[in-house]
Amino acid sequence: MEIWFSELHTSNVKLSVRIDKQLFSGESEYQRIDVFESEEFGKFVALDGDIVFSEKDEFIYDEMVTHVPMAVHPCVKRVLIIGGGDGGVAKELLQYSSIESIDVVETDKLFVDVCRDIFPEVACGLSDPRVKVYYDDGLRFLRNKKEEYDLIINDSTDPFGHTEGLFTKEFYGSCYKALKSDGIMVYQHGSPFYDEDEDACRSMHRKVYRSFPISRVYQAHIPTCPSGYWLFGFASKKYHPINDFKPENWKKLKIETWYYTANLHMGAFMLPKYVEDLLEEEEKE
């Protein structure tokens, strides 16, 4: 017997993963949630059919959204994670003793419950006393926040469906307002390779570039993402991700990583020509 899970990366390309068995399938108010056990990626979660988390490659994503801003900002105390119900980003952040509180705002309680049940070694990130989980819509949660956070990580999946509001100009404006005067926002910037993803990627950069004084894009290789290539946005009121990067300070913390290094931090901002070009096009009026 063979069981294959397939994810359409575009309507003409799909990635398939051989699975041993399905561990969970359920429908929440917001989305369909499936969990599978596989040889190649370990256990993984699909939301509405898209892989959002796998045991084998989640370290890349979690490290890249965490250590890049943490190695730039001199002292992060208060963090907001929008999405992030699996707890992976919170867990990564908890390694920094400077952090006093992490608010996780996740719309879907069922998703959190499933992760706590099936991925306890990751979801434990949500049980730390410094972490508080709010079951709320990210945009609504942000509306009355003003200069509260040093770092906001938008861990939301896609600019479609129930998370669509987290990719609007209004949302980026709310993040700006909720950040302190030297705050940083990091967000998923999608994959630029396939034509149908490129549009979403352009649209995001156009909005953020106009909302923050500093807006740069960085990259990582994530096998389960479309074309294996993923971009992140670094938007900031004060600190530049390269000019204000302090590799020596970060190295002194002796944080163990498997993807991120101080050297890779620099390289992550050195983008292919076709990506540079599309971003620059969106920076023009």
Next chain:
Amino acid sequence: MEIWFSELHTSNVKLSVRIDKQLFSGESEYQRIDVFESEEFGKFVALDGDIVFSEKDEFIYDEMVTHVPMAVHPCVKRVLIIGGGDGGVAKELLQYSSIESIDVVETDKLFVDVCRDIFPEVACGLSDPRVKVYYDDGLRFLRNKKEEYDLIINDSTDPFGHTEGLFTKEFYGSCYKALKSDGIMVYQHGSPFYDEDEDACRSMHRKVYRSFPISRVYQAHIPTCPSGYWLFGFASKKYHPINDFKPENWKKLKIETWYYTANLHMGAFMLPKYVEDLLEEEEKE
């Protein structure tokens, strides 16, 4: 009707591409050759079932094996390409006026004929008066060559099957001998992410590291490669890929690219921690 081409990246993961139609299928003395027309990747060639060339992403590969060494070596005149029967690398190299001759050694004449027929805009690289095509085995061709080349590009596909001999210690030794005293060899280093590819990747680095005084690995994101992530080796008798890199000289040539930039050159050598670790392990006695 739906037609899907699938390539097993490991025995548990496959990438599938929707195809419009098959343009060619044939069996040479060495391998099965198939050409397909697809919406997402344009026309592409599969050798024994593995995609080796697609119209949509070949620029990444061709640019990365060409411009990285060309921007380091101060004056490349004679080049040897082992494999490269599609002509893409030759075409990229021909943009440099310093180059006087390019020898292309391709085992499989049928592969070259198919590329000339179906990809004339790429295979035209083989028709330039500076290019000479030899239908021969790479290892045999190299045996009596001594200090002839400034640059050798090993464009061979896999360390398995009829190209297996191009990934041996003997082969790297022959390349070393065939290079001038300041020569550079660039070669495919495989993908390090999946366990079954990691072994081949380690074995290659172990051999080359012991055959050349300078041996560094660099990366690119190539969607049709396993996990979308590909490594290249830079082995050299004299020039270091970063310390001897002259970005200003390269920029003056005004060569048009779509992936490579002088900035990306630096970033390509900044590898993830897990890749650094596995390479360093092979450097130890």
